[in-house]
Amino acid sequence: MAYGEAGAIHLLRPPDVCRQVGLGRSSIFQLLDLGRFPAPNKLGARAVAWLQSDVDAWIESKATI
Known part of the structure; x- marks a missing residue:
């Protein structure tokens, strides 16, 4: 799948x-510990990334408050 293609999965570091x-960064990880931010995906022993769609959904949920 090409970068930018509709339906492509985008990861955010x-x-x-x-x-x-x-x-x-510390605020994001505090929210994560409280269960108030989407969980990242482990890419390796010391690397994580979030799905763009999960982050977008979290932002939208905050905009509706």
Whole structure:
């Protein structure tokens, strides 16, 4: 599947998530520990990434408050 193609899966690394949601890394991980932020996917022993769709859904849920 080509990058940017409709239906493609996009992964966001922590710096990308921070920029997109406007929170710092520690704030994101605090929300994660509280169950108030989507869980990341493990890419390796020390690497995680979030699905773009999960982050977008979280942002939309905050916009409706």
